[in-house]
Amino acid sequence: MEFGKDSSNDMRTDAPADGVSQEALTAVNKAKELESAPANYSEHGLTCLSWNTCPFEPAKIAVGGYSMRAVIFTCENGKWREELQLGGHNSVVHDVAWAPAMGRSHHQIATASRENSFKVHTLKRLEGGKLEYGGTVDVEVSNNQAIWRVAWNATGTVLATSSEDGNLCLWRKNFVGDWKCVQEIPANNISSETSVFQRI
Numbered sequence: 001m002e003f004g005k006d007s008s009n010d011m012r013t014d015a016p017a018d019g020v021s022q023e024a025l026t027a028v029n030k031a032k033e034l035e036s037a038p039a040n041y042s043e044h045g046l047t048c049l050s051w052n053t054c055p056f057e058p059a060k061i062a063v064g065g066y067s068m069r070a071v072i073f074t075c076e077n078g079k080w081r082e083e084l085q086l087g088g089h090n091s092v093v094h095d096v097a098w099a100p101a102m103g104r105s106h107h108q109i110a111t112a113s114r115e116n117s118f119k120v121h122t123l124k125r126l127e128g129g130k131l132e133y134g135g136t137v138d139v140e141v142s143n144n145q146a147i148w149r150v151a152w153n154a155t156g157t158v159l160a161t162s163s164e165d166g167n168l169c170l171w172r173k174n175f176v177g178d179w180k181c182v183q184e185i186p187a188n189n190i191s192s193e194t195s196v197f198q199r200i
Contacts, residue, residue: 050098052107057129062086062109064093070111070121072131086121087136089113095149099156101125106134110150110159116140118147118161120179139179141169158182 045066052060059075060083069088073080091113099108107123118141122134141147145163152159159171159179166187171179 045092047092047094048096050096050109052098052101054101054107057125060131062096062098064096064111064113066092068093068113070096070109072123074129074131084123084131084133086111086133087119087138089119090115097150097152097159099152099159100154102155104156107131108152108156110152112147112150112161114146114148114164116144116146118150120159137179139171142181143167 046063047065049061049063052062061073062070063073064070068091070086070093071082072084072086074083086109089111093111093113095112097110099110101107105125107125109121109123110118111121112118117138120137120139122136124132124134126132141161141163143163143165145165145167147161147163149162150159157172161169161171163169168185168187169181170183170185172182174180
């Protein structure tokens, strides 16, 4: 479940593991179902979702699931439609994270699927709030552990990944544009690392 921005309603989206129903999008403050919920969500067997938080673009959401790829939906004139499909995985997409734009000319979306790598997708921002697929980078992890979760910091410059062994890694782009792990925190030390992002 995740709350998303909307110009007139507080919107909530649920991602049940066995797919999604027409009740997935709800206007919480009016406690009613949105009539324009994407009918083809169920085609992807939705398992995860992440909202675009940019206030200057139409409402957009990235979803992942059993289709083994992430898909972007956008809301135009009160109707949801599929806008883009991102680079695919070899198994179920278990997590997706849309980075805060923070003035960049592009969006970044990270996805994970219990492989020993994660993907960072780039979307070019066009006029009128439209997006154009800009490519996907597959980032392999050195410990050969399956990546379960991904999350961005507040500026979209640091990506955190958690693996099956419970370890946490923090990633940043270097000056040539490659994603590098800048800090790795073993599972037994995570509880003591309360200000990790502040030190990166």
